Amino acid sequence: MNRIEAVFKDGKAFIPFITAGDPSLDITEQLIYAMESAGADLIELGIPFSDPVAEGIVIQKADERSLAAGTTTDKIFDMVLRVRQNTDIPLAFMSYLNPIFAYGKDRFFKRAVESGIDALIVPDMPFEEKGEILPFCTSYNIDLISFVAPTSKERIAAIAADAQGFLYCISSLGVTGVRSEFSTDIEEMVSLVKATKNIPCAIGFGISTPAHAKKMASFADGVIVGSAIVKIIEQYGTKCVKPVTDYVRQMKAAIL
Amino acid sequence: MEGRFGPYGGQYIPETLMNAVIELENAYKFYKSDTQFQNELNELLINYAGRPSILYFAEKMTKDLGGAKIYLKREDLNHTGSHKINNVLGQVLLAKKMGKTRLIAETGAGQHGVATATVAALMGMECEIYMGKEDTERQALNVFRMELLGAKVHAVTSGTQTLKDAVNETMREWVSRIQDTHYVLGSVMGPHPFPTIVRDFQKIIGKEIKEQLMIKEGKLPDAIIACVGGGSNAIGAFHEFIADTAVQLIGCEAAGLGVDNPKNAATIANGSVGVFHGMKSYFCQDEFGQIAPVYSISAGLDYPGIGPEHAMLSDIGRATYVPVTDDEAVESFEYLSKTEGIIPAIESAHAVAYARKLAPTMESEKIIVINISGRGDKDVAAIARYRGVNIHE
DSSP, X not given: OOHHHHHTTSSOEEEEEEETTSSOHHHHHHHHHHHHHTTOSSXXXXXXOSOOTTOOHHHHHHHHHHHHTTOOHHHHHHHXXXXXXXXXXXXXXXXXXXXXXXXXXXXXXXXXXXXXXXEEEOTTOOGGGGGGTHHHHHHHTOEEXXXXXXXXXXXXXXXXXXXXXXXXXXXXXXXXXXOSOOOTTHHHXXXXXXXXXXXXXXXXXXXXXXXHHHHHHXXXXXXXXXXXXXXXXXXXXXXXXXXXXXXXXXXXXXXX | OTTEETTEEEEESOHHHHHHHHHHHHHHHHHHTOHHHHHHHHHHHHHTSOOSOOEEEOHHHHHHHTSSEEEEEEXXXXXXXXXXXXXXXXXXXXXXXXXXXXXXXEESXXXXXXXXXXXXXXXXXXXXXXXXXXXXXXXXXXXXXXXXXXXXXXXXXXXXXXHHHHHHHHHHHHHHOOTTEEEOOOSSOSSTTHHHHHHHHHTHHHHHHHHHHHHHHSSOOSEEEEEESSOHHHHHHHGGGTTOTTSEEEEEEEEETOTTSSSOOOHHHHXXXXXXXXXXXXXXXXTTOOXXXXXXXXXXXXXXXXXXXXXXXXXXXXXXXXXXXXXXXXHHHHHHHHHHSOOBOHHHHHHHHHHHHHGGGSOTTOEEEEEEOBBSGGGHHHHHHHTTOOOOO
């Protein structure tokens, strides 16, 4: 069993997202350990990008803070390598395609594997373009996480059939960011996935409260929370570790 | 493969948008060969946009430069003042057939935004335009024009607050509201099918050049020169001539303060292959793939990428891309105004600048066509500022 399969074997998974290097890579490292201790089952680390078109304002600003602090892909790999000496928590990278492309795909995957990354999420690479990355994921044994969205409809079966690790189910239209209303079809989206393939479904985009998380976890295998956590980091800066830990503990408790 | 230009192009967008671009592609395929659609579009191009645009022999300029004969393709004379109307009429008519009631668009210099707001007014559709805050300041007149036409203009404050950020924000808006909304992309960029659709709606420029020059001179031009940001006016002028390999195709990129200065937007000169804004192409970026904050005096060319078909034409050597600085463009803006009584858009002035270098090196029976993609009224205040004159718009 790889680390990703283990994520979903004991009940519902809580998956926090943070932008690597926001506000510094040192804090990111501390956040990883703290969120693990608070019950996070998998941690999604964003590689900051200058122009993250799928992100709302909260994560856009996190990317800006991280880049302004001098974060680079190399420094992120170094940080992950350090983390891996201290924990086995499953780790996924979230990166737009261009930073991977610019780094050199083979070089990127080589370093990802060496530093212990388990999965890769690429928000600007749909099913039709996965040939860019999939061969590398396969040869380096890193799960390529696919998305389904409320607009995917008849595309769901094909996406699900080829899915690896888990499926990232987008809760509603729009970019990332805290919201109070969600698509009414999420449950149906999850069941369409399951009808094709028995693969874990984690729901993300907009989830911020324990009540949201509980509701989503009632029909999915996990919930992904990004902007709500990044907002805490924005608010508390270098003092964010404790409030983020408290938040993660509360969210995990809600889906148990 | 469909939607690819050699290795470039593709559909690198969030899953949420995939069905929207597939729906657009299917609709386009259907209406492309639909006689009624083509008739309606033709009618609009002739009686609303004022096509065909004239091909003008610039006799004074030709004499002054003392080399090749120079013709100007006057896209600046189209309704709304640029080539942008060609694409907008096509896309909005298509959107209407698809049942869309709301249009969103990015704009740099404001020409595409104005064209979109205009056609939205004509067809009774809702319209929202995204424009970098910096551009709303250097092109204030166009902001008011769009509002006058009934559009809502959003000043984009993220990133560099210019064209690339306007595209980011329009994409984000489209992901949020797809059902009733069409994204009228303004250049030959973005995910498939946009580079193909926009090129098809712009290739009328080159078709007309060919016909008009055949009547006037009985032959093909030796060179066609156009400015390139995303590259829609250039591909429109080039496309008809791609198979005519004797015709030199030259795209002029904005070199800002110079190709060796960080403040430039010359993508072919300085960029490398990457994936951004839905397409694989050349982009100005750093070693880690962060998109560079580019610069040009011209808001319309102030873009860190180039359309995928241009990337391919450059790779295979069919078209050449040359950098032109702010200084050269401004000087040519003034030159064309004084020599021919034609004030070109600062974007188009980049093409004029290169023509002024090339023409004297060619023999007098050779012919250069410069695509004057837009008119320069919108730039007068910015050029005055550049020359140290502060005029109130």
